[in-house]
Amino acid sequence: MSRSSGVREAERRILRLLHGHSTPVHLTQIHGHFLRQNLHKSNLLLAHFISVCASLCKMPYAHLLFLQTQNPNILLFNSMIKGYSVCGPPKESVRLYSLMKNRGIWPDQFTFAPLLKSCSDISDLGLGRGVHAETLTSGFETHSSVRIGLVELYTSCGKMDDAQCLFEETPRREVVVWNLMIRGFCKTGDVESGIRLFQEMSERSIVSWNSMIAGFAQAGRDGDALELFREMLDAGFKPDDATLVTMLPVCARLGALDVGRWIHSYADREGFLKERVSVGNSLVDMYCKCGDLTSAQDFFNEMPQRNVVSWNAIISGMAFNGHGNLGIDMFEKMKIEGVGPNESTFIGVLGCCTHAGLVQRGRDLFDLMIIEHQIEPKLEHYGCMVDLLARYGHIKEAYELVRSMPMRPNAAIWGALLSACRIHGDLEVAEYAAKELVDLEPWNSGNYVLLSNIYAEAGRWDDVEKVRVQMREKSVWKAPGQSVIKSYDRVAC
Numbered sequence: 001m002s003r004s005s006g007v008r009e010a011e012r013r014i015l016r017l018l019h020g021h022s023t024p025v026h027l028t029q030i031h032g033h034f035l036r037q038n039l040h041k042s043n044l045l046l047a048h049f050i051s052v053c054a055s056l057c058k059m060p061y062a063h064l065l066f067l068q069t070q071n072p073n074i075l076l077f078n079s080m081i082k083g084y085s086v087c088g089p090p091k092e093s094v095r096l097y098s099l100m101k102n103r104g105i106w107p108d109q110f111t112f113a114p115l116l117k118s119c120s121d122i123s124d125l126g127l128g129r130g131v132h133a134e135t136l137t138s139g140f141e142t143h144s145s146v147r148i149g150l151v152e153l154y155t156s157c158g159k160m161d162d163a164q165c166l167f168e169e170t171p172r173r174e175v176v177v178w179n180l181m182i183r184g185f186c187k188t189g190d191v192e193s194g195i196r197l198f199q200e201m202s203e204r205s206i207v208s209w210n211s212m213i214a215g216f217a218q219a220g221r222d223g224d225a226l227e228l229f230r231e232m233l234d235a236g237f238k239p240d241d242a243t244l245v246t247m248l249p250v251c252a253r254l255g256a257l258d259v260g261r262w263i264h265s266y267a268d269r270e271g272f273l274k275e276r277v278s279v280g281n282s283l284v285d286m287y288c289k290c291g292d293l294t295s296a297q298d299f300f301n302e303m304p305q306r307n308v309v310s311w312n313a314i315i316s317g318m319a320f321n322g323h324g325n326l327g328i329d330m331f332e333k334m335k336i337e338g339v340g341p342n343e344s345t346f347i348g349v350l351g352c353c354t355h356a357g358l359v360q361r362g363r364d365l366f367d368l369m370i371i372e373h374q375i376e377p378k379l380e381h382y383g384c385m386v387d388l389l390a391r392y393g394h395i396k397e398a399y400e401l402v403r404s405m406p407m408r409p410n411a412a413i414w415g416a417l418l419s420a421c422r423i424h425g426d427l428e429v430a431e432y433a434a435k436e437l438v439d440l441e442p443w444n445s446g447n448y449v450l451l452s453n454i455y456a457e458a459g460r461w462d463d464v465e466k467v468r469v470q471m472r473e474k475s476v477w478k479a480p481g482q483s484v485i486k487s488y489d490r491v492a493c
Contacts, residue, residue: 043072047079054083059092074105082114090118094127107134109143116149120156128153144174151177155184160193179207186215206240214246222250226259239266241276248282252289260286264299274304281309288317308342316348324356343375350384354391362388379405383413390420399429411440418450422457430454445476 046069053062066072066080077100084092097115100107107115112135119128132150135141141150147170154163167173167181178201185194198204198212209232216225229247232239239247244263251260264283272279280303287296300306300314311334318327331349334341341349346369353362366385369375382405389398398417402409414436421430434451441447448471455463471477 043069043076046072047075050076050079050083054079054086057087059083059087063092074100074108074111077105078108078110078114081111081118085114085117085121088121090121093118094122094124107138107140109140109146112140112143113145113149116146116153120149120153123157125153125157125159128157144172148174148176148180151180155180155187158184158188160184160188160190175201175203175205175208179205179211182208182215183211186211186218189219191215191219191221204235204237206237206243209237210240210242210246213243213250217246217250222254225250226254226256229259238270239263241272241279244272244279245276245282248279248286252286255290257287257290257292260290277303277305277307277310280305281307281313284310284313284317288313288320291321293317293321293323306339308339308345311339312342312344312348315345315352319348319351319355322355324352324354324358327352328356328358328361341369341373341375343378343381346375347380347384350381350388354384354388357392359388359392359394379407379410379413382407382409383416386413387416387420390417390424393420393424395421395424395426395429399432409436411437411444414440422454427454427458442474443476445471448476 046065049065050062053059053065062080062083066076069076077096080096081093081100084090084096093115097107097111100111112131115131116128119131132141132153135146135150140146147166151163151166151170154160154166163181163184167177170177178197182194182197185191185197194212194215198208201208209228213225213228213232216222216228225247229239229243229250232243244267248260248263251257251263260283267273267279267283273283280299284296284300284303287293287299296314296317300310303310311330315327315330315334318324318330328349331341331345331352334345346365349365350362353359353365362385366377366381369381370377382401386398386402389395389401395417398420402413402417414433418430418433418437421427421433431451431454434447434454437444437447438451448467452464452467455461455467
């Protein structure tokens with residue numbers, strides 16, 4: 001066998017090893033093998049190796065390999081750019097593209113598609129437009145993968161006019177392009193344009209249905225989302241995990257427990273509960289928000305895998321249903337199982353303290369969050385504490401906490417304090433809170449009414465009249481009372 005034939009055989013053997021079933025376990029051994037064979041200068045082998053690293057999300061390893069390459073070519077740069085576009089960080093794709101051009105290597109169509117994806121992921125419109133210009137000058141703009149990348153760039157950046165122009169100029173529109181346009185319109189709040197495109201599609205994929213269902217859900221059109229879900233089933237499409245994770249919150253908001261139970265049964269039958277913890281988390285949340293705490297607890301206890309989101313869902317669900325003590329018990333079990341709480345955990349458990357009237361426990365947990373877990377309190381945490389303290393009569397302490405906040409209190413915090421002040425008769429703090437509410441929401445007639453009522457309760461009729469004058473000067477009018485009864489037909493699957 002000649003030397004060149006031996007080299008080619010060694011390359012083929014390494015390529016078989018790289019794309020074999022045991023590659024994830026033996027990656028470093030395979031690397032060592034082609035080093036021993038003196039094939040480490042082969043850009044073809046290195047490009048394959050980097051692609052495998054990307055598929056395993058081992059880009060740091062690929063990066064070290066790339067740095068040791070003396071003369072990387074377009075094939076190697078493309079593999080690295082694509083790897084970072086898949087695994088991240090996407091900014092590395094952009095950096096490598098600049099390095100490639102500085103070395104005088106001209107990009108091809110395989111360069112632009114992953115590069116545009118990276119621009120989309122970092123939502124860098126200026127950079128994306130620059131790349132778009134280069135696809136035009138190099139003649140690659142009409143390539144299918146590049147055109148898809150351009151549409152994704154503009155839809156992800158909310159530039160639907162630019163995306164629409166590209167879409168209309170595309171003679172052969174693949175399903176993925178339609179899906180990107182639908183998702184883009186829904187993301188920018190133009191659900192009607194999204195549904196128009198959806199109805200025009202001659203061919204749909206599960207992603208098409210998911211995009212439109214999610215668009216309805218995000219727009220607050222839960223009834224439409226549920227109806228479209230039924231249409232999808234009637235059309236013979238099988239829901240995937242993305243469908244279920246979108247639909248379960250819809251069921252929770254509508255109180256459509258029957259549909260939620262059908263989804264639970266389907267997810268169990270199709271194996272999603274073993275493979276996707278996100279589906280299980282959504283189920284726990286759905287049962288809690290539909291008021292079926294028994295099913296929520298039973299399913300939570302049976303979950304094959306749980307993460308911090310699972311615990312947050314059950315703890316918040318306990319608070320939502322007024323079972324604060326049970327929620328705090330779950331928080332203790334969470335710690336025993338070694339799951340570290342996050343910001344959302346403490347919002348849930350502080351809510352449990354509020355429902356259970358455990359003021360001191362709430363104080364302790366607030367301190368625990370800061371001191372032991374080094375979690376900086378956000379506006380929501382302060383809101384929970386103000387509500388807890390004020391609701392149970394610790395008005396002055398709640399007021400001092402509001403004043404000590406590092407961020408400006410919002411209307412919800414002042415509203416919680418004001419409500420408690422009226423219940424507990426603290427007119428001094430109530431007046432201050434009401435004035436802050438008027439300052440934050442000068443258009444909200446309810447705030448003026450609250451302030452007027454506070455003055456009336458204190459017999460300060462001159463101040464009542466001043467509030468009325470202030471409302472007239474700012475053209476704020478109290479809306480007349482009205483009642484609305486809304487009904488919908490619950491849709492079962």
